[in-house]
Amino acid sequence: MNNEETLRQFYTEVLGLHPEWEAVKVWKDEAKKEVHIKVVSSLKFYQCPVCGKRAVKYDTRERRLRHLDTCDYQTILEVEVPRVKCKEHGVQQLSVSFAEKHSVYTEMFENKAIGMLKTMTTKAVAEQLKLGWDAIDNIKQRAVERGKQRRRKVEVLDAAIDETSFQKGHDYIATVINQKDGTVLDVLPDRDAGTVRSWFKVQEAADFSKINSISMDMSNSFQKAVEDTFSNWKKLICFDRFHVSQLFNKALDKVRRREWAVLDKEDAGNNPLKKKRFGFLKNSGRLDNRSGKRREFLALTRMNLQTCRAWRIKENASVLWNYEYMGAAQRNWKSLLWWIAHCRIPEMIKAGKTIKNHLWGILNAIRMKVNNAIQESTNSSIQRIKKMACGYLNKHRFMTDVLFHFGNLDMAVAPL
Secondary structure, eight states, X not given: OOHHHHHHHHHXXXXXXXXXXXXXXXEEETTTTEEEEEEEEOOSSEEOTTTOOEEEEEEEEEEEEEEEEETTEXXXXXXXXXXXXXXXXXXXXXXXXXXXXXXXXOHHHHXXXXXXXXXXXXXXXXXXXXXXXXXXXXXXXXXXXHHHXXXXXXXXXXXXXXEEEEETTTEEEEEEEETTTTEEEEXXXXXXXXXXXXXXXHOOSEEXXXXXXXXXXXXXXXXXXXXXXXXXXHHHEEEOHHHHHHHHHHHHHHHHHHHHHHHHHHOGGGOTTTTOHHHHHSOTTOGGGGSHHHHHHHHHTTSSOHHHHHHHHHHHHTTSSOOSSHHHHHHHHHHHHHHHHTSOOHHHHHHHHHHHHTHHHHHHHHHHTOOSHHHHHHHHHHHHHHHHTTOOSOHHHHHHHHHHHHSOOOOOOOOO
């Protein structure tokens, strides 16, 4: 066996071409740094790819496929694909067992690109594989579509829905997550009630027939969509503790800013609220609260300031989530709301009215012990992906990336 025959046999085996295909010629293009391999069908008898009946060979069509590099040379397969003539279905082209239909890459090359994209940026993968960004994005788009087609409907007992920013200017997408494992079930192009409601009606990713809870923020759009979809929505909706805490924090910060301006105008040198923003927003349950600065801050909170009173309200609210008995939980939340209503702090009174209107969903969350922790963690990871990509101009690509990384999809190219 000469060197050329050895090389052909090597590529035939490495590409997994037996028994249907074989490499008949290998040559190198030094100028383009490419290795070319001519691949032909080894079949002696042909079948119609539609009906499987015996057919005769009609002609061949060439397909150029990019394969994994050989010693830093791009490997190009020039595949002579037979076309057969069937009495019933006419002329039909046979499939290629090592590449998807219409793809310009082999199965092994595309799977490698998908694996790299899971841990690397599009730019890095494009540079390493010597492809354009659009080519890499096409691989990713096909991978996600392949994964969605393979996905089986999963029974969801606890779900969470939340928004995350796409671009500045209140442009958001919405993600629906299975609380059991953190899988993103789907990504919606906006947070409108109509969009969410339509998704619940036509989606094929999840079975919500036995749903126990749907955790969300206090957004009217999410709530309205669930109300219109589920008859028992009053028992399902749980308002997330982190968004409730965020509401108190925002109100507290508004109080601090307003009072800081007044105190600074009176005596800027002795303003007790100066450089204390994060001290008020930090939770008192943190482990680093034993430091000297924190003890100094806690002494500040005993001053007769509206900011300090608002801070005490916020701190009391943070410990009302761990009740085992719903009677005690309801009684203590109502006691807090009474305190807020009589605190004479406009910002906190406004926040208290919002809490009062959503108290039933807060009590649901306490009863079922659910929150948006997994959802918020996923949103943080989504924003990290967006930062690595230096932002997105195309919302569809952003949504595809979310499913690519967090949809738990089977995206590999399987042999045909």
